[in-house]
Structures are given as structure tokens and as C-alpha cells.
Amino acid sequence: MKASPSIKRRTVTSSVLDLLRDRIISGYYDGGHQIRQEAIADEVGVSRIPVREALVQLEAEGLVVIHTHKGAVVAKLTPEDAVDIFEARLIFEPFILAKAMEKATPEDVERVQSAYRDYEKALLAGESPAILSQLNWAFHIALSYAADRPRSLSVLSTLYNSADRYLRLQIDAKAAQTKALEEHSALAQYFADGNSSAAQKLLKKHIADARDDVIRGLQHRGAKVAS
Amino acid sequence: MKASPSIKRRTVTSSVLDLLRDRIISGYYDGGHQIRQEAIADEVGVSRIPVREALVQLEAEGLVVIHTHKGAVVAKLTPEDAVDIFEARLIFEPFILAKAMEKATPEDVERVQSAYRDYEKALLAGESPAILSQLNWAFHIALSYAADRPRSLSVLSTLYNSADRYLRLQIDAKAAQTKALEEHSALAQYFADGNSSAAQKLLKKHIADARDDVIRGLQHRGAKVAS
């Protein structure tokens, strides 16, 4: 979702959408932050109309909550919400992976390998969390691509964006990223081998571990994050 | 999703949203229909702004596709899309049901029973497909309610709205509705008994059967629907 999914012409609304989404996911705005339409409009140098439309889309993505006549507030991060999101992924992603592996062609295998190598390279090069996150997501997309299920992918994409906000809170991001790399390596191998059950099992573990890390992290931070 | 989920003040945008969503789900607009902003605006007696915002939301719900500078088109109904949607539900709903049953209180059980009775009453009274669809959905919501997972429910709600478009195509709607009633009865019973595995199994069958019916129906109709 970081890159617009369809090849729409660049419009002011989409620019504002990307800007705000980035700011929310990256943690530049934290949970509870009020997004004033006019403030954004003035900052970007546009009218409030595109800002409003962007906010509507962000609400659909679950990144903000809009209250009528009161405006948009960045969705809060809570342990309950994290569990909701990560367990939805936990059920959904392995399923899509299975569907993808049923139909995977050699090109699909290569896509996964390529996505893996990109992530590895970026990690070794010490790229920013934003870049790593994007490549991490690209890898997961590559795993799902062959399934050719736009609806399911859209659901997954939305879940991932919200999940990413929690992942960015990680205290020891480096360790998590390195661990992810190892698991990606194994996943890519299982994918290439057509070993669906092993791939699903590992993916479940991958997501469950991420969930547990996030929960632990939230408990450490305590009230600050939840507010 | 038929009734607005949060208690937002009634706004022009939300009215237009409900109107358009109804028209799409009911089949009043069929797949491929162009929705002209000004036509809707004039018809309802509002400006294009609320219409645009409603369309953006409908795109997020997967009911329309918006192409920049070309406008909104009602999403087409295809067998592939139907499989995508119904199999996503197939994975997701039983999972949420399980989570709900883990935490269900007597009030939650009563909610399910009540939703069941409402559907039964409406079916016997020969209510319209729109009403029956709404009550059918209300029953499924009741099953999921205790899970207390807003994100997951939102995903489900979106999937259901799109699934409903296919269900409305049913040739023999009556038979499907009666069959649904029987299965709802058993589901409600399993829910009350706390028999989670039986409930999940039946729900899976319930959705899988719906998927198969829909696919069969689409094949009968052939090109007309897909275009």
C-alpha cells in the first residue's frame, strides 16, 4: 500500500494521502493526534478538499478515526488492537500463501527470491526503518502475488499498514529485522520447494512472534503509547 | 455495515453513501455501471462534494472502482471475484466465531438467539430480499460480536457487503434462505452449547455452500453478469 496499488495518475489527493499515511505509520504523528484539515492544506499548499478526501481514505484503512464535526484523530495504539490486527494476519496470510503456492510459476518463485535479496541487501546496507519496512512488505506481497486475489490482498494490505505502526515501536528493531531476514530466507526456500505446509507453519510462527514482541513492547511503554 | 457502525451525526455524505451502497448491493446498478457525480448530486439535491466522498468510501469497500479523471464504475461481478470474497470469509468468519465463543456471556448467547428469531420471523412473513439480507447479516454479526475485535469485524463487514451482491443474484433465493434458516438454527444452538468445533465446521460449510451456489448461478447467467 505504500506504493499506490493501481496506476492512477498522480493527483493532489493521492499525494496528501501518501504524506499523511507515512507520517502516521512512521510515528511522526502518534495515536490521538488531531489532524486539522486547514493545517495540512496550508502546509502542503493546497485546499482542504483533497485533504478531506485523503482523510476519508485513511479512515477506511483504519489509520484515523473521523468524528463528525470534530475531525480526524490518529488511531490509538493499544494491546487489544494489536492482537486484533496480528491475529487477523495470522489467520489470513498463511491461507493466501497456500493459495499462491498452489498456482506459483517459476516467475513467481523468482519474484520471491528477488524480494528476499532486496530486503537482505537493504538490511546489510543499514537502510532506514521506512525502507526496510517497505521491503519487508514487498516480500510478503511477493509471497501472496501468485494467489491472484485482489480482495484478499487488499485486506492484507490494510492490516499490514496498521501492523507496521506497531512494528515501528520495536525497542530492538535491529534484532527483529535480523530475525525476520532468517525467516524470510527459509520462507523463500520453502516457497521454491513447493513445501506448502512448512511455509504456512513458519509464516504463522513469524507473525505470532511479531505479535508477541509487539505486545511485550507495548507493556514496557505503558500508558504513554496507549494515550 | 448497512446501519452506520458508529453513532455519527447524519451527514449528507453518509446519506449519499447509504443510497449508493444500497443501489449497488441490491443490483439496481449492475457491474460496469458508470456513476456520474453530477447525476447523483442533482438527483439527491446536493453538491458533488458529498457524492465524491461517498464514492471514495465505496471504493474502499470494494463496491466501485475509481479511475482518475474518468470516474467511478460499479465493480464487476465475476466468478474469480466471488471465489476471492467467499473464500476469504471462509477462512475468517470461523476464526472470529471461535474467538467470540471463547468469551461469550449469556447476553451474547441471547443476542444470537434473538437475531435468529428475527430472521426466522422475517422469512415467514415473506419480507423483501433487502430486509432478509440485513437480518442475515445481523445474525452473522451477532455470532461475531462477543469477539470484540473491531478490525476483524470491519474486514468481515466489507467482505459481506460484496458477498451480498452475489447472493442477491440467486436464482432460487427462497430455497437458499430457507436452507440458511436451518443452518442458523443449528449454529445458534452450537453457540449456546459452547460447542465451538461443531459451530466452526457448520459455518464453514454454510459459507462454502453459498460460494458454490453463487458460482453455479454465475455460470448459468454467463456473459451478461460478467460484463
Next chain:
DNA sequence: AAAGAGGGCTTTGTATTCAATATACGGGTT
């Protein structure tokens, strides 16, 4: 006659302006 270029018309995208609602503040009453 077919293909391509140009221009007018239609439709969408965005800005500007007006209206309505919510919040904050201050005065008055008990």
C-alpha cells in the same frame, strides 16, 4: 474511404466561499 489531427463538449479535480456545528470563555444566578 480510412486514419489522424484538431476543437468543442462533458466530466472530473481542486479552489474558494458560505453555512452549520462544536468548543471555549464569560457573565449571571442560586
Next chain:
DNA sequence: AACCCGTATATTGAATACAAAGCCCTCTTT
């Protein structure tokens, strides 16, 4: 002093107005 109420201000919701892109039709050219 606490509470209620009204007004003033800030912010969002919606309408109107303007800009730009797409589409279709015609005219020209080969």
C-alpha cells in the same frame, strides 16, 4: 463557589466556482 446559559470563535461540512483532463465528433488529408 458551583452551575447554567448564551455568545464568540475555531473547525468542519457543503455549495459554488474555476481549472484541467478525457472523450467524441468533425474535418482534413492521403
